[in-house]
Amino acid sequence: MATMDPSKWQGPQKEIPRLRYPQDLSRESFERDFASKSEPVIIEGLISDWPAFCDPQRTWRGTRWDELLGDEVVDVGFDPLDGRMMHFGDDAGEPQVLLNPGRLRMPCWAFLEVARLRQTILQLRRGGKVDLKR
Numbered sequence: 337m338a339t340m341d342p343s344k345w346q347g348p349q350k351e352i353p354r355l356r357y358p359q360d361l362s363r364e365s366f367e368r369d370f371a372s373k374s375e376p377v378i379i380e381g382l383i384s385d386w387p388a389f390c391d392p393q394r395t396w397r398g399t400r401w402d403e404l405l406g407d408e409v410v411d412v413g414f415d416p417l418d419g420r421m422m423h424f425g426d427d428a429g430e431p432q433v434l435l436n437p438g439r440l441r442m443p444c445w446a447f448l449e450v451a452r453l454r455q456t457i458l459q460l461r462r463g464g465k466v467d468l469k470r
Contacts, residue, residue: 354378405444412440413448 355361357379370377387394 352376352378354380356380357382401448402445406448408444409441410447411443420451 355377358381361377361379366377368380369375383389388396
């Protein structure tokens with residue numbers, strides 16, 4: 337089987353503008369310059385004032401998931417063959433297929449711990465340093 341050069345699969349590439357809201361981007365300029373032309377833009381600072389992002393009592397970052405949902409049982413999709421929760425691509429190599437072959441019920445704390453361990457493993461694979469004493 338001949339190997340293909342992945343660089344030939346890519347179309348023309350265009351740099352996506354990165355703008356800060358509201359300093360660099362108004363509602364009107366977003367509609368005019370991006371939405372009406374179906375042009376992509378990365379908007380920074382858009383949720384900076386949302387309580388779920390900036391209020392420590394209401395944010396979902398940190399330990400809030402553990403504190404509020406730790407013992408709740410959640411349904412999780414998983415692949416029993418490789419342990420992934422969900423992935424794209426079927427056995428025929430079709431990447432547009434979302435494969436979710438199994439369901440698993442577990443306490444939210446266990447799901448969160450699996451996610452944290454996966455992040456640690458990925459960080460180690462990339463050559464990062466991980467504090468194993470914590």
